[in-house]
Amino acid sequence: MIQAKKLSKKYGNLQVLNNVDLSVKAKEIVAITGPSGAGKTTLLNILGTLDTADDQPNTALQIDGVDLFSLKGKALARFRNQQLGFVFQSHQLLPEFSAIENVCIPAMIAKTPMKKAQKEGMELLSFLGLSNRADHKPAMLSGGEQQRVAVARALINKPKLLLADEPSGNLDSKTAAQLHELFLSLRDNFDQTIVLVTHNKELAALGDRSLQLVDGQWS
Numbered sequence: 575m576i577q578a579k580k581l582s583k584k585y586g587n588l589q590v591l592n593n594v595d596l597s598v599k600a601k602e603i604v605a606i607t608g609p610s611g612a613g614k615t616t617l618l619n620i621l622g623t624l625d626t627a628d629d630q631p632n633t634a635l636q637i638d639g640v641d642l643f644s645l646k647g648k649a650l651a652r653f654r655n656q657q658l659g660f661v662f663q664s665h666q667l668l669p670e671f672s673a674i675e676n677v678c679i680p681a682m683i684a685k686t687p688m689k690k691a692q693k694e695g696m697e698l699l700s701f702l703g704l705s706n707r708a709d710h711k712p713a714m715l716s717g718g719e720q721q722r723v724a725v726a727r728a729l730i731n732k733p734k735l736l737l738a739d740e741p742s743g744n745l746d747s748k749t750a751a752q753l754h755e756l757f758l759s760l761r762d763n764f765d766q767t768i769v770l771v772t773h774n775k776e777l778a779a780l781g782d783r784s785l786q787l788v789d790g791q792w793s
């Protein structure tokens with residue numbers, strides 16, 4: 575699913591990533607751990623095309639067979655919208671929209687007909703145990719519920735790859751454990767490939783593999 579070769583990133587004189595390789599198979603759950611400042615978010619953002627690796631010889635990034643460095647502009651935005659799902663530490667739901675409306679936003683961007691998007695959005699909310707919260711705005715939902723809405727939003731376009739950055743970072747331990755179970759069930763129910771950055775040892779251990787990044791390199 576992911577074939578990344580020699581990803582490097584420098585901010586000024588700071589070498590944040592240093593020739594990082596990463597291979598992830600379809601339906602694999604890979605956890606990236608490591609100390610703060612190790613480059614985890616930078617790596618995840620590059621995998622998610624939210625940031626770019628430094629242009630240097632032999633650098634390559636393929637996701638599901640697509641060479642991401644060859645995609646630009648609208649084609650890249652389309653790939654991101656349709657093939658990648660994102661869950662961040664802070665849910666980043668739009669406060670003025672209801673749960674179901676938030677879930678449907680990526681589908682609207684993908685020009686999915688409204689009725690189809692709403693039907694699929696409701697199915698996802700129901701799978702996540704939130705069917706009776708669909709019309710609530712984010713401020714009326716608990717932290718765990720908000721994060722599950724964010725997961726539904728990440729999944730609405732049936733992305734090949736789900737990228738999560740500290741998804742349970744703002745949750746209490748019981749709610750975090752529930753979210754972690756949810757990630758496992760996404761793989762089992764939707765054949766989802768998941769790469770997640772986490773400080774949470776239990777979440778890292780739940781995955782198939784846990785990799786540690788230190789000073790921009792695997793340790």
Ligand code: ADP
Pocket residue numbers: 585588590608609610611612613614615616617
């Ligand atoms: P982690 O996720 O492991 O905590 P990050 O990838 O967020 O690490 O950051 C790695 C290092 O890169 C940090 O020292 C951070 O300050 C620096 N950094 C991240 N983004 C930028 C940026 N846009 N400009 C300058 N420095 C950055």
